[in-house]
Amino acid sequence: MNLIDVVDQDHVNPSVKTYPDFRAGDTLAVSVRINEGEKSRIQIFQGVCIGIKEKNSINGHFRVRKMSSGIGVERVFPFHSPSVEKIKIVQMGKTRRSKLYYLRERSGKSARISINYERK
Numbered sequence: 001m002n003l004i005d006v007v008d009q010d011h012v013n014p015s016v017k018t019y020p021d022f023r024a025g026d027t028l029a030v031s032v033r034i035n036e037g038e039k040s041r042i043q044i045f046q047g048v049c050i051g052i053k054e055k056n057s058i059n060g061h062f063r064v065r066k067m068s069s070g071i072g073v074e075r076v077f078p079f080h081s082p083s084v085e086k087i088k089i090v091q092m093g094k095t096r097r098s099k100l101y102y103l104r105e106r107s108g109k110s111a112r113i114s115i116n117y118e119r120k
Contacts, residue, residue, distance in 0.1 A: 008058040013080040024049050024100050025093030025113050028064055030077055031085040042085055045075055048093065048113060050100040055079070065103060072104060092116045 029046040047066030054060035060079045094116035
C-alpha cells in the first residue's frame with residue numbers, strides 16, 4: 001500500500017455505501033450541508049444527473065443540472081464529499097447515453113427525458 005492509498009483511506013466517506021444506484025438521466029434530490037458561519041443547514045438540490053465519473057473511486061463525482069428561473073445551473077458533487085448528506089432518486093430516466101451534455105443547449109420540451117417505468 002503506497003502513501004496515496006493511505007491518504008485516500010483517511011478521506012473515504014462511509015455514507016457512500018448507502019447511496020442508491022443511479023444513472024445518468026435520473027432526477028436526483030441531493031441533500032447538501034451548507035455552512036453559514038457557525039450555523040449549518042441542509043439544502044436540497046434537485047435536478048437531472050447528466051454524468052457520472054469513476055463511481056467506485058475516491059476521485060469519482062456526478063454532475064446534476066437543474067433550471068432555476070430559466071437559467072441552467074450545474075453542480076458537481078464528489079461521491080466522498082462530507083457535505084453530501086444523502087441522495088434520493090425522484091424519477092428514473094430512460095436514456096441511451098452515459099453523458100447528457102446535449103441538455104445544456106436545449107430547453108423546454110426538447111430537454112425532457114422520458115421516464116423508465118421498467119427499472120426498479
